[in-house]
Amino acid sequence: xxxxxxxxxxxxxxxxxxxxxxxxxxxxxxxxxxxxxxxxxxxxxxxxxxxxxxxxxxxxxxxxxxxxxxxxxxxxxxxxxxxxxxxxxxxxxxxxxxxxxxxxxxxxxxxxxxxxxxxxxxxxxxxxxxxxxxxxxxxxxxxxxxxxxxxxxxxxxxxxxxxxxxxxxxxxxxxxxxxxxxxxxxxxxxxxxxxxxxxxxxxxxxxxxxxxxxxxxxxxxxxxxxxxxxxxxxxxxxxxxxxxxxxxxxxxxxxxxxxxxxxxxxxxxxxxxxxxxxxxxxxxxxxxxxxxxxxxxxxxxxxxxxxxxxxxxxxxxxxxxxxxxxxxxxxxxxxxxxxxxxxxxxxxxxxxxxxxxxxxxxxxxxxxxxxxxxxxxxxxxxxxxxxxxxxxxxxxxxxxxxxxxxxxxxxxxxxxxxxxxxxxxxxxxxxxxxxxxxxxxxxxxxxxxxxxxxxxxxxxxxxxxxxxxxxxxxxxxxxxxxxxxxxxxxxxxxxxxxxxxxxxxxx
Amino acid sequence: xxxxxxxxxxxxxxxxxxxxxxxxxxxxxxxxxxxxxxxxxxxxxxxxxxxxxxxxxxxxxxxxxxxxxxxxxxxxxxxxxxxxxxxxxxxxxxxxxxxxxxxxxxxxxxxxxxxxxxxxxxxxxxxxxxxxxxxxxxxxxxxxxxxxxxxxxxxxxxxxxxxxxxxxxxxxxxxxxxxxxxxxxxxxxxxxxxxxxxxxxxxxxxxxxxxxxxxxxxxxxxxxxxxxxxxxxxxxxxxxxxxxxxxxxxxxxxxxxxxxxxxxxxxxxxxxxxxxxxxxxxxxxxxxxxxxxxxxxxxxxxxxxxxxxxxxxxxxxxxxxxxxxxxxxxxxxxxxxxxxxxxxxxx
Ligand SMILES: Nc1ncnc2c1ncn2[C@@H]1O[C@H](COP(=O)(O)OP(=O)(O)OP(=O)(O)O)[C@@H](O)[C@H]1O
Ligand SMILES: [Mg+2]
Numbered sequence: 001x002x003x004x005x006x007x008x009x010x011x012x013x014x015x016x017x018x019x020x021x022x023x024x025x026x027x028x029x030x031x032x033x034x035x036x037x038x039x040x041x042x043x044x045x046x047x048x049x050x051x052x053x054x055x056x057x058x059x060x061x062x063x064x065x066x067x068x069x070x071x072x073x074x075x076x077x078x079x080x081x082x083x084x085x086x087x088x089x090x091x092x093x094x095x096x097x098x099x100x101x102x103x104x105x106x107x108x109x110x111x112x113x114x115x116x117x118x119x120x121x122x123x124x125x126x127x128x129x130x131x132x133x134x135x136x137x138x139x140x141x142x143x144x145x146x147x148x149x150x151x152x153x154x155x156x157x158x159x160x161x162x163x164x165x166x167x168x169x170x171x172x173x174x175x176x177x178x179x180x181x182x183x184x185x186x187x188x189x190x191x192x193x194x195x196x197x198x199x200x201x202x203x204x205x206x207x208x209x210x211x212x213x214x215x216x217x218x219x220x221x222x223x224x225x226x227x228x229x230x231x232x233x234x235x236x237x238x239x240x241x242x243x244x245x246x247x248x249x250x251x252x253x254x255x256x257x258x259x260x261x262x263x264x265x266x267x268x269x270x271x272x273x274x275x276x277x278x279x280x281x282x283x284x285x286x287x288x289x290x291x292x293x294x295x296x297x298x299x300x301x302x303x304x305x306x307x308x309x310x311x312x313x314x315x316x317x318x319x320x321x322x323x324x325x326x327x328x329x330x331x332x333x334x335x336x337x338x339x340x341x342x343x344x345x346x347x348x349x350x351x352x353x354x355x356x357x358x359x360x361x362x363x364x365x366x367x368x369x370x371x372x373x374x375x376x377x378x379x380x381x382x383x384x385x386x387x388x389x390x391x392x393x394x395x396x397x398x399x400x401x402x403x404x405x406x407x408x409x410x411x412x413x414x415x416x417x418x419x420x421x422x423x424x425x426x427x428x429x430x431x432x433x434x435x436x437x438x439x440x441x442x443x444x445x446x447x448x449x450x451x452x453x454x455x456x457x458x459x460x461x462x463x464x465x466x467x468x469x470x471x472x473x474x475x476x477x478x479x480x481x482x483x484x485x486x487x488x489x490x491x492x493x494x495x496x497x498x499x500x501x502x503x504x505x506x507x
Numbered sequence: 508x509x510x511x512x513x514x515x516x517x518x519x520x521x522x523x524x525x526x527x528x529x530x531x532x533x534x535x536x537x538x539x540x541x542x543x544x545x546x547x548x549x550x551x552x553x554x555x556x557x558x559x560x561x562x563x564x565x566x567x568x569x570x571x572x573x574x575x576x577x578x579x580x581x582x583x584x585x586x587x588x589x590x591x592x593x594x595x596x597x598x599x600x601x602x603x604x605x606x607x608x609x610x611x612x613x614x615x616x617x618x619x620x621x622x623x624x625x626x627x628x629x630x631x632x633x634x635x636x637x638x639x640x641x642x643x644x645x646x647x648x649x650x651x652x653x654x655x656x657x658x659x660x661x662x663x664x665x666x667x668x669x670x671x672x673x674x675x676x677x678x679x680x681x682x683x684x685x686x687x688x689x690x691x692x693x694x695x696x697x698x699x700x701x702x703x704x705x706x707x708x709x710x711x712x713x714x715x716x717x718x719x720x721x722x723x724x725x726x727x728x729x730x731x732x733x734x735x736x737x738x739x740x741x742x743x744x745x746x747x748x749x750x751x752x753x754x755x756x757x758x759x760x761x762x763x764x765x766x767x768x769x770x771x772x773x774x775x776x777x778x779x780x781x782x783x784x785x786x787x788x789x790x791x792x793x794x795x796x797x798x799x800x801x802x803x804x805x806x807x808x809x810x811x812x813x814x815x816x817x818x819x820x821x822x823x824x825x826x827x828x829x830x831x832x833x834x835x836x837x838x839x840x841x842x843x844x845x846x847x848x849x850x851x852x853x854x
Contacts, residue, residue, distance in 0.1 A: 304737075324739070324741065325736060325737065325738075325739045326741065329739045330739075335737070337737060342731065342733050342734070343734060343737045344734070345734065346727055346734045346735075347731065348730040349726075349727065349730060353723070353726075353727070356723075357734070357738035357740070358738045358739055360720055360724075361720045361724075364719075367719045367720055367721065368718055368719050368720075369718060369719065369720055
């Protein structure tokens with residue numbers, strides 16, 4: 001296989017002085033699937049943004065088929081057949097799928113849009129690559145998995161031969177990930193070349209031909225995926241040994257920290273939650289499992305006081321209904337939300353301002369913030385949670401994984417009695433995942449209750465003491481013996497193929 | 508904190524240069540049309556405001572209302588609120604001070620200060636109407652506050668024609684004796700101490716916004732209401748209180764302006780200072796610390812225009828054209844940043 005593309009000596013210094021890439025090099029062979037791995041902030045997204053023209057390198061050259069090229073803008077990259085699906089999607093919610101796909105490259109007949117042609121072509125692409133997307137659906141109504149397909153279609157319609165995906169699996173369930181991989185293989189067989197950024201070692205081994213590893217802005221060379229073990233990949237990433245599994249002592253459940261009794265949340269059509277009852281105890285990690293959209297999200301929203309419900313929801317002994325978020329948090333609840341961009345962080349504020357948002361009013365003298373003490377504390381938290389950034393840095397300048405770590409740092413530093421953790425390690429690198437898991441387990445051992453929602457099977461099995469499986473707004477199973485449950489069995493419950501009777505669960 | 512001030516001052520400087528360039532180009536254009544002497548006009552416009560102490564005092568006088576309304580608008584916009592009641596509150600505050608001061612009698616400093624504070628409280632209370640309608644019922648504050656401006660205007664017009672009027676002086680409040688007014692800093696050039704109150708207000712608001720817990724909560728609410736609510740900040744409370752504080756500041760501004768620079772209240776129409784507040788706030792990037800320099804800039808521009816109009820070649824209206832262009836320059840960015848915020852809610 002010949003070399004298709006080559007980046008040499010790429011250095012990128014951002015306007016604020018951060019050196020994101022330092023003499024990095026990268027090469028692609030035609031028709032391969034190539035993974036890029038590295039810790040949070042290693043410069044993966046930056047290197048790929050340079051490749052697709054969204055960022056300009058400070059130094060370095062790019063060669064395509066042996067000829068030097070300059071990616072002065074995404075348009076240039078598109079015309080050279082390079083397209084990227086970004087970590088955070090860019091779709092217009094109010095427009096239907098086919099218009100999003102053709103946004104900026106609309107087909108016209110005379111002066112009017114040629115809708116039929118666009119719809120037909122979208123449909124043809126969907127069939128060719130086996131993507132179940134309705135071209136006429138509104139983008140805003142689609143679940144994340146399908147939104148991602150629309151982003152991929154956008155790239156395909158522009159005739160990209162090289163497709164770059166930035167952490168595409170971070171937002172997907174295991175089933176959706178499988179499906180995506182199938183489509184990526186079809187694409188590869190159709191002579192497309194694919195670059196995928198991911199933190200999941202298993203995916204690299206399973207899907208990719210070669211892996212380029214980055215560390216602190218530099219590239220550590222490319223290796224064949226079949227030649228290295230997961231352990232070796234992670235060691236190359238951090239330059240030392242990493243523990244992938246965390247140890248866990250036996251549970252000693254204490255008092256009830258959260259309780260739902262016959263909770264119903266109406267939805268359009270079938271109820272989002274249909275008579276849900278369960279309890280969560282101090283000193284255990286209770287995992288709410290399920291395919292996305294089966295009610296776990298609504299349970300979290302009930303527990304954190306975001307939506308109205310019928311029935312009874314108690315958090316730390318108090319009924320949630322009618323209570324402000326402030327009151328619930330004051331009882332000792334911490335909440336790591338699923339969406340770090342709009343809920344978990346204020347993108348217009350600094351790291352420091354993001355770190356103090358939940359307890360700033362407890363650190364004041366006569367209404368004035370205890371600025372110095374709070375800043376010292378923020379500094380300590382950033383260090384403790386291995387965030388790469390200064391307290392004054394605007395959070396929008398952080399890499400995706402580092403933003404997530406800021407949210408986790410804030411929430412877990414509150415001495416909580418109940419932690420609601422919704423996808424706590426989404427987009428976080430392996431080392432930091434182990435670190436966050438250790439923190440959660442340490443909190444559990446200290447008698448804190450933890451309610452976990454995660455689409456990552458590894459995470460579920462390495463953390464959960466007990467699993468409740470949701471299917472169509474009901475509880476399909478309650479698994480007390482996690483160690484002796486297989487992933488396959490859990491999958492069957494999640495898809496609604498099997499159902500556990502309540503009596504069985506009670507035993 | 509320090510770096511954020513520095514940064515905002517830097518961007519301010521860049522914008523000001525841009526605005527000055529626009530002013531120069533428009534003036535040059537007008538000059539060619541009107542066949543005036545380019546050199547005279549440019550000198551009058553750019554150096555005229557520094558000609559003598561009267562011109563300088565004129566700039567400082569212009570600054571006072573601009574600072575008050577600029578700070579008031581900055582505070583509300585920081586919380587994501589586009590409340591136009593600054594205009595009505597400035598007008599109403601001035602009227603109240605004009606009525607109250609003669610009633611209180613001649614007491615050095617005491618009379619003006621009590622009048623100013625009462626005007627602030629009263630206008631804050633009136634400002635609570637659109638604020639509460641927004642935070643509890645979701646009524647758009649922009650529309651309701653515009654309406655409120657007219658209500659306040661007509662109520663004042665009604666009162667001034669009857670109850671509150673000076674029997675010997677139609678359509679005006681009673682004459683303000685020296686001790687009912689704010690003391691002068693400089694007798695000759697009639698420089699009033701209301702400038703000091705204005706500067707203190709800007710400083711106070713900056714401290715409030717960047718150092719206190721309320722200021723922090725207000726900014727978080729304005730930046731991202733979803734994040735604020737999630738964090739346990741009572742967003743509704745800040746949506747309402749930012750508008751109340753803004754209205755009170757504007758009321759205070761109107762009162763200070765009247766008791767510093769006038770002998771009685773006899774405005775017959777809304778003075779437009781509230782709308783100037785939006786121009787100032789956008790030049791200052793909604794940063795209270797940057798409001799006085801921004802006001803100095805606009806004040807300078809206006810006195811420059813006055814000097815040009817004295818030459819007789821170019822009508823004063825040209826300055827409104829320049830101002831309008833500046834509003835478009837800064838205002839466009841203002842509106843864009845708001846749209847981005849609203850877009851963010853869906854994403
Ligand atoms: N717009 C920006 N301005 C300034 N610095 C930035 C900007 N974007 C990224 N950085 C910095 O550049 C470095 C590399 O960021 P990048 O997003 O490339 O990391 P990444 O490898 O994709 O990490 P992750 O796995 O967390 O997504 C980080 O230290 C980050 O803080
Ligand atoms: Mg990234």
